[in-house]
Amino acid sequence: DVQLQASGGGLVQAGGSLRLSCAASGFTFGDYTIAWFRQVPGKERVGISCISGRDGRKYYAHSVKGRFTTSSDNAGNTVYLQMSSLTPEDTATYYCGVTRGGNQVCTLMTSSTLGLYQPDYLGRGTQVTVSS
Numbered sequence: 001d002v003q004l005q006a007s008g009g010g011l012v013q014a015g016g017s018l019r020l021s022c023a024a025s026g027f028t029f030g031d032y033t034i035a036w037f038r039q040v041p042g043k044e045r046v047g048i049s050c051i052s053g054r055d056g057r058k059y060y061a062h063s064v065k066g067r068f069t070t071s072s073d074n075a076g077n078t079v080y081l082q083m084s085s086l087t088p089e090d091t092a093t094y095y096c097g098v099t100r101g102g103n104q105v106c107t108l109m110t111s112s113t114l115g116l117y118q119p120d121y122l123g124r125g126t127q128v129t130v131s132s
Contacts, residue, residue, distance in 0.1 A: 002026040004123025006096045011129045012086055020081040020126060022096030027121075029053040029072075033105045034079045035119060036070060038092035038128075044115025045095065049081060050106035059106040061113070064090075086130045093125040 008020040024034060030053045039045035049070040050059040058070055064083075072079040079096060097119025099105050108117045 002098060002121040004096050004098065004121060006094055006123050006126040009094060009126030009128045011131060014087055014130055014132050016086050016130070017082070017084045018086065018128060019083070020094055020096075020128070022079040022081075022123065024077055024079060024096070024098065024123075027098060029075060029077075032098045032100055033102065033109065034072065034096060034098050035106065035109045036068075036079075036081045037095045037097055037119070037122070038090075039095070039115075039125070040092045045118065046113055046115045047109035047117060050109045051079060052103045052106050054102040057103055057106070059103075059110045061110045063113075083128070086128075088130045088132045091128060091130050093127050095122055095125040097122040 005023045032053045035050035037045045048061045048064045067085045069082045098121050099119045
């Protein structure tokens with residue numbers, strides 16, 4: 001079974017940094033993409049970053065590009081989201097999710113601001129709160 005668990009959330013001041021981790025198991029990384037999503041109450045869950053397991057290429061939503069960096073260990077067992085220059089608008093519950101497929105999946109996941117594309121599997125979230 002696919003299992004995902006996000007961790008590392010917390011309270012941070014605006015301008016600060018935080019690193020989230022996603023422990024992943026139960027699938028072959030090369031056949032999947034691993035993405036980070038975030039959701040605020042009353043809004044759709046949207047994809048903000050993605051790694052293609054096929055070639056390691058990384059994708060970012062416009063809202064986080066240049067501030068957030070995603071990475072993984074070689075086996076894809078742990079995926080990270082390094083967040084910098086945080087603002088109160090980054091306050092959300094963050095999730096990691098996996099979807100079978102490659103680069104096109106990542107493109108779709110990070111291109112929609114309406115939450116149109118959701119992962120095949122989604123882990124429990126971790127709360128990030130950025131104070132002003």
